Amino acid sequence: MHWIIIFIVTWILFFMLIDRSELKTNLLGGLFAFLIATIIDYNGTHMGLYKFYNVVIPWFGCSAFYKFGPILTMGILFSQIVPEKRWMQVLNILVFSLSFNGIEYLLTRTGNAQYFHWNIFASFICNMLTFTSLTWVITTFIRKSSFSRKSNS
Numbered sequence: 001m002h003w004i005i006i007f008i009v010t011w012i013l014f015f016m017l018i019d020r021s022e023l024k025t026n027l028l029g030g031l032f033a034f035l036i037a038t039i040i041d042y043n044g045t046h047m048g049l050y051k052f053y054n055v056v057i058p059w060f061g062c063s064a065f066y067k068f069g070p071i072l073t074m075g076i077l078f079s080q081i082v083p084e085k086r087w088m089q090v091l092n093i094l095v096f097s098l099s100f101n102g103i104e105y106l107l108t109r110t111g112n113a114q115y116f117h118w119n120i121f122a123s124f125i126c127n128m129l130t131f132t133s134l135t136w137v138i139t140t141f142i143r144k145s146s147f148s149r150k151s152n153s
Contacts, residue, residue: 002112003056006103007069014073019080028142029079029134030072036130037071038062049118053111070103078131082138089135097127 019026038060044050045061055063078096083089101124107113108120 001054002107002110003054003063003065003069007065010070010073014077017077017080022080023076025142026076026079029082029138030074030076032137033075033078033130033134034067034072036133038067040126040130041067044118048116050113050115052107052113070100074099075134078134079138079142082135082143089139093128093131093135096131097124100127 041052041062042060045052052062052066055065057064059067074096078092081092083092101120104113104123105120108115
């Protein structure tokens with residue numbers, strides 16, 4: 001049930017905050033976040049670092065409600081709000097990393113996730129690296145290709 005609640009809450013936030021005019025561009029960032037998270041969680045669960053419980057619909061070791069909820073929607077929103085200034089990008093990465101750590105903490109406290117050879121600090125580092133990579137992909141590839149298409153129109 002917790003997976004479904006997280007799914008619903010993140011989709012509500014998504015519809016409240018999304019810039020529909022940039023959805024096609026930002027969707028690429030969300031899909032990249034989805035891909036990274038799927039790879040990380042698939043390997044993390046198969047290596048015995050952590051395990052997810054009560055997944056309802058399994059998706060490569062995790063719940064599909066988690067991947068298609070907070071991972072996809074927050075990945076799109078993250079793509080939408082990546083700032084231009086580097087120091088703001090660092091702050092943005094930090095805030096999103098802490099937010100995902102908060103979700104993960106709640107999942108472990110409710111018994112829907114359990115660490116074996118992992119901990120919350122390792123997740124924080126992994127989240128920081130993931131959001132840093134996502135920021136780089138967005139600023140280097142997604143926004144530049146989107147900008148060049150707009151200027152040619």
